[in-house]
Amino acid sequence: MNRRSKIARLSRIAAARAAWAASLLLGIVIGSFVLFRVVPGDAARVALGQNASEASVERLRSEMGLDKPILVQLADYGRALTHGDLGRSLIDGRNVTGEVSARFLVTGRLALLSAVFSLVLSYLLALLAYKTRSVWPVAVSRIGVLVPSYSLGILAAILAGAFLPWLPLTGGGTGIGGWAALCIPSLVAAAYPIALMTILLRDAVGSAETAPFGVCARAYGFSRLALFHHVLLPPAAVPYLAAWINQLSAIFVAGVVLEVLFTIPGTGSLLLSSVQQRDLTMLQGLLILNSAFFIGLSWFSDMLLRSVDARQQVHV
Amino acid sequence: MYSRARFVAILLVAVMPWSLMRLGSTLDPIAIDIAQRHVAPSLGAVFGTDALGRDMFARTTYAAGLSLGVALKSLAVSFALALTLGGSAGLFARRWPDHIISWVASLLFTLPFILILVSLFTIVPPNLSRTYIAIGFIAWAAPARIVRSEVVRLRREPFVVAQRAMGWPRGRVLLLTIVPLLLRPAFLSLLLFLPELIGIEVGLSFFGLGASPPTPTLGRLIYDGMLEFETAWWLAIAPAAMLALLVTSVMSIASDWDRSRDRRAVT
Numbered sequence: 001m002n003r004r005s006k007i008a009r010l011s012r013i014a015a016a017r018a019a020w021a022a023s024l025l026l027g028i029v030i031g032s033f034v035l036f037r038v039v040p041g042d043a044a045r046v047a048l049g050q051n052a053s054e055a056s057v058e059r060l061r062s063e064m065g066l067d068k069p070i071l072v073q074l075a076d077y078g079r080a081l082t083h084g085d086l087g088r089s090l091i092d093g094r095n096v097t098g099e100v101s102a103r104f105l106v107t108g109r110l111a112l113l114s115a116v117f118s119l120v121l122s123y124l125l126a127l128l129a130y131k132t133r134s135v136w137p138v139a140v141s142r143i144g145v146l147v148p149s150y151s152l153g154i155l156a157a158i159l160a161g162a163f164l165p166w167l168p169l170t171g172g173g174t175g176i177g178g179w180a181a182l183c184i185p186s187l188v189a190a191a192y193p194i195a196l197m198t199i200l201l202r203d204a205v206g207s208a209e210t211a212p213f214g215v216c217a218r219a220y221g222f223s224r225l226a227l228f229h230h231v232l233l234p235p236a237a238v239p240y241l242a243a244w245i246n247q248l249s250a251i252f253v254a255g256v257v258l259e260v261l262f263t264i265p266g267t268g269s270l271l272l273s274s275v276q277q278r279d280l281t282m283l284q285g286l287l288i289l290n291s292a293f294f295i296g297l298s299w300f301s302d303m304l305l306r307s308v309d310a311r312q313q314v315h316v
Numbered sequence: 317m318y319s320r321a322r323f324v325a326i327l328l329v330a331v332m333p334w335s336l337m338r339l340g341s342t343l344d345p346i347a348i349d350i351a352q353r354h355v356a357p358s359l360g361a362v363f364g365t366d367a368l369g370r371d372m373f374a375r376t377t378y379a380a381g382l383s384l385g386v387a388l389k390s391l392a393v394s395f396a397l398a399l400t401l402g403g404s405a406g407l408f409a410r411r412w413p414d415h416i417i418s419w420v421a422s423l424l425f426t427l428p429f430i431l432i433l434v435s436l437f438t439i440v441p442p443n444l445s446r447t448y449i450a451i452g453f454i455a456w457a458a459p460a461r462i463v464r465s466e467v468v469r470l471r472r473e474p475f476v477v478a479q480r481a482m483g484w485p486r487g488r489v490l491l492l493t494i495v496p497l498l499l500r501p502a503f504l505s506l507l508l509f510l511p512e513l514i515g516i517e518v519g520l521s522f523f524g525l526g527a528s529p530p531t532p533t534l535g536r537l538i539y540d541g542m543l544e545f546e547t548a549w550w551l552a553i554a555p556a557a558m559l560a561l562l563v564t565s566v567m568s569i570a571s572d573w574d575r576s577r578d579r580r581a582v583t
Contacts, residue, residue: 024423032435040439145567146560148515148535151552154542192512252428257519271431275438275523287435291427298426 014303021299028291029081033074036284037066047090047280060090064281086285091277096285099270104289106266107255109179114186114193114251119244121190122197129202130228141198144191149254153188153261160184185262189254193247200243204236238309245301249294333388336381343374346530354548363554367544375532376554382527383534384562386448387513391506393452394459398502402460403495406467417460424457434523444527447520451513459505463498470494511563534559 040046044060065073080087086096122141129137143152160167168181208214209232217231252267259268267290274282349369357364363372405417424432433450440446470476471494479489517535520526527533534555541552 020419020422023419024426027419027423028427035435035439046439145511146563147556148519148538148559150515150519150535151538151542151556154539154545158542158545249426249428253430253516253519256428256430257522260522271434272523275434278438280438283435283438287431290431294426294428298422 010303010307013306017299017302021295024295025292028288028295029078030074032284032287033077036280037073038070040280042066043280047278049278064090081288086288087281089279089282091279091282094282096282097289099282100267100285100289103265103267103270104293106264107252107259107268110182110186110189110255110259110264110266111248111251113179113182114189114255115244115248117187117190118193118197118247118251122194122201125194125198126201126205127228129198130205130232131224138198138202141195144193144195147191149188149191150257150261152191153185153258156184156188157262181262181264185255185258185264189251189258192250192254193244196247197240197243201236201240204239205232208232208235238305238311242301242305245297245305248297252290252294333381333385336377337385339377339381341374341378343371343377345375345378345532346370347374356548357550364548364550366540366548366551372537372551372554375537376534376558379532379534379537379555380558380562382444382531383514383517386445386517387510389445390448390452390455390513391510393449394456395502395506397453397456398459398463398506399495399498401456402463402502403467403498405460406464406471407490409464409468414464418464421457421460424454425461429454430519430523433520433525437523437525442525444517444531444533447525448513451516455506455509455513458509459502462501462505466498466501467494470497507566507569510566511559514559514562534562 037043042057042061044057044064044066045052048057048060061067065076068076077087084097086100088094089096089099125137125141129135147155167183168177205228209218214227214231217227222231255266256268256271258264259266260272263269267286270282271286273279274286347370349365352361352365352369353367355361355365355369361371361373363376365371366375401417401421405414405421408414429451432454433447436450437447476489476493479493480486514534517526517533519535521533521536521539526536537555538552538559541548541555544551
């Protein structure tokens, strides 16, 4: 297949997948609208609780537009959404879009750091397992599956407090201190992906080693290290990277819990406070914006893996 | 030969929640005895006691049974959904039932499930088993994808085509040939999710979605124990060891299955 038709085909797939992603996002918007506006029956009463006075509930009802017909409400919500406006917090009137994105940047930094850790460490562990022909690197990586992330988090906090007293453990600004504070939680959030990815890479490398091309390359007399990087790793790269990107949402879930534990002002703490205060518009904004990110990410990773994976480009 | 061992293993895992909970509740996991606070492990209390003098052995066994029980319940929900929905998507591949099912599956697969759960239970009052059933309704997406692609592959296999050519009705081929071959991959991918299910419960209880306080669950016990790690180290050790034991046995069942499949593929 020549280069131009390859690009044409990729962009056609990209457009189709983008339409699919957009339909998912639309589903989320409508689904969250139904969940937060229609299912509760009276969203204003749910938000304010049983003890609120009828007058204040009535005020909130007209403020949220709940007195209008449901389809008009949906249309209003959709129109505001096209301008990036997700409404205001029911509790203190903060702008939902601004608040959610600010918190998302903190969680995003944690997830980014965690993703880097999981890629680098699982690669190193698989390399070690291959180089030393021993089982302990995989056994070490299994900690991530055996111990839940929050207890690993508390353990790490205790150990860091004892051995690394200079390392800040809470907060999460943009300076050196902020990144340093994210180190421990992101390492902990990476534990589960590291376990899965190390095992995956080890298995893939192991089966490539006994495949005819692996045996052949070894017969040429390549060093073990060269064999690993030039012969065994490339065929494993696509499933390995796909697993890495799929794990981002697991990293996010672990990150949300660890943020509560380490009092990092990210999405997790916002989620917690919105649940406690029954801030429905904030929750809806959290759901929609984070979903948009993950849907976009999955579209991007799909396209990325398609463009690097030669097997996907053979037209059958 | 290996099928009998597997049968026993599954039976053990299935009976364990019930028997552990019975054992725990005869020993009374919530009886408070203030005189016996923070007793280190000894012959009287094998796993020690907690800050309220509750026996950790009773609490750990009860919690292990409860956590495993609800986790298995949610696995059962996902397993049934994965088979039926993934199977029908594969059967009607590239037609509208497939499009609808795949759409819902990719929605559930793409979103971090904690967001869906927390949003859902802000509106609906949560409790432990309802939370796990909800997880079951979310977790089917990944195995359903595997089931779908297996059905698509199997329908083109020579032995399936041969059965159709011999005049077997479609439903009979489906039930007797295709479905038995789906059970293993679907169950395997769910089994690997079980450890995470047991562990996630404490994460959920931060958001008020876990068990309510007097009820011990494995996750709760580990979390509470870790907070008191410096004064009473034994509190976290026993439930953590129990969790590791459960997870290791589940993983070994899963990897055993994987190996037996490989062996069959080679011979």
